[in-house]
Amino acid sequence: MQDIINNLSKQAKDKHNENKKFFAKLKKKPPKNLDYIMQELHEDAFEKTDCLECANCCKTTGPLFTDKDIERIAKSFRLKPQQFIDQYLRIDEENDYVLQSVPCTFLGADNYCSIYDVRPKACREFPHTDRKKFQQISNLTLKNVSICPAAFNIVEAMKKRIG
Numbered sequence: 001m002q003d004i005i006n007n008l009s010k011q012a013k014d015k016h017n018e019n020k021k022f023f024a025k026l027k028k029k030p031p032k033n034l035d036y037i038m039q040e041l042h043e044d045a046f047e048k049t050d051c052l053e054c055a056n057c058c059k060t061t062g063p064l065f066t067d068k069d070i071e072r073i074a075k076s077f078r079l080k081p082q083q084f085i086d087q088y089l090r091i092d093e094e095n096d097y098v099l100q101s102v103p104c105t106f107l108g109a110d111n112y113c114s115i116y117d118v119r120p121k122a123c124r125e126f127p128h129t130d131r132k133k134f135q136q137i138s139n140l141t142l143k144n145v146s147i148c149p150a151a152f153n154i155v156e157a158m159k160k161r162i163g
């Protein structure tokens with residue numbers, strides 16, 4: 001898995017223009033059953049991917065924390081939301097709460113998430129490849145394919161399936 005992760009950034013760079021063109025076309029004319037196709041490709045890719053061997057998302061990019069995330073996670077630590085913010089978060093350029101540093105503080109050496117049950121919504125949904133109207137998040141996906149091997153494989157499978 002580590003070799004795959006090490007090569008991912010270069011592989012994603014090589015595919016960037018092709019992916020950009022593909023998503024531009026997809027946005028103009030998405031297939032009627034795109035939600036169904038994405039569900040299938042997502043499930044197929046994640047059956048073959050062990051996130052515990054990877055954790056590259058937790059190591060390289062942090063999630064955004066919504067107010068609800070902060071409340072829920074702070075409660076699990078028996079902290080007030082503001083105490084949790086002061087201890088772990090900062091505000092980024094887009095005015096969102098993000099981690100003060102990556103790899104994520106809550107990631108263990110064994111790649112387990114120590115706040116798994118209460119983790120941010122963005123962590124639960126990453127890499128968003130099973131979301132509805134997938135064509136609407138093409139810019140985000142163009143970035144995610146360089147972080148997430150499963151997202152990379154899903155986009156490759158999409159190109160084969162949809163053309």
Ligand code: SF4
Pocket residue numbers: 057058061062063104105106107108112113114115116119120123
């Ligand atoms: S909160 Fe958990 S799932 Fe989210 S980035 Fe941190 S370790 Fe990963």
Ligand code: SF4
Pocket residue numbers: 049050051052054055056057058126127147148149150151
């Ligand atoms: S979601 Fe993607 S980047 Fe994150 S651990 Fe799983 S395969 Fe790796």
